[in-house]
């Protein structure tokens with residue numbers, strides 16, 4: 288048994304609660320991960336409160352990201368004890384996610400945890416930080432460099448925007464932050 292947040296929707300309404308779950312209830316996947324940390328992403332908030340149709344099927348364990356240790360694996364790239372990381376892939380929306388002590392996932396969705404980070408640090412960066420870095424990599428691929436002038440971050444006080452400010456600033460950009468607040 289392990290504990291998870293479980294979201295359900297039926298004639299008793301939409302509800303989320305912490306529940307004890309049997310391992311045989313886990314969805315299909317070729318890697319089982321003992322979850323060390325997840326984040327509470329904006330999307331998880333929408334899923335848990337039911338204020339937006341984030342969850343695609345019920346019951347659902349929310350949590351769009353996780354970091355942890357491989358407990359069982361039938362995937363060639365991962366073995367028991369490996370430290371791994373996951374962001375996205377519909378996890379927490381259409382496949383049980385990270386706000387649980389265990390998750391069963393497709394190994395192809397996983398990333399080996401970079402040696403520079405502990406699982407807690409990886410999840411402090413979270414999917415918002417991961418997304419901000421993907422955006423910056425895309426800017427770099429398209430030839431944007433610090434010497435071209437100031438760089439504008441919109442949605443700057445948000446999850447992705449605040450990471451974008453920190454990352455761009457560290458990379459030598461002069462960042463201009465835009466906020467409606």
Ligand SMILES: NC(=O)c1ccc[n+]([C@@H]2O[C@H](COP(=O)([O-])OP(=O)(O)OC[C@H]3O[C@@H](n4cnc5c(N)ncnc54)[C@H](OP(=O)(O)O)[C@@H]3O)[C@@H](O)[C@H]2O)c1
Nearest residue numbers: 328329414415418442443444445446447448465466467468
């Ligand atoms: N968080 C993630 O992991 C993630 C992953 C992939 C993609 N995304 C996408 O990235 C975007 C930002 O996500 P987030 O998590 O950073 O959201 P967030 O924390 O809610 O921040 C979004 C910010 O956008 C600003 N904003 C809202 N409406 C706006 C408008 N009409 N025009 C200009 N600015 C507006 C708000 O700042 P002000 O109060 O200053 O207006 C808000 O703080 C979203 O489109 C989201 O779907 C997020």
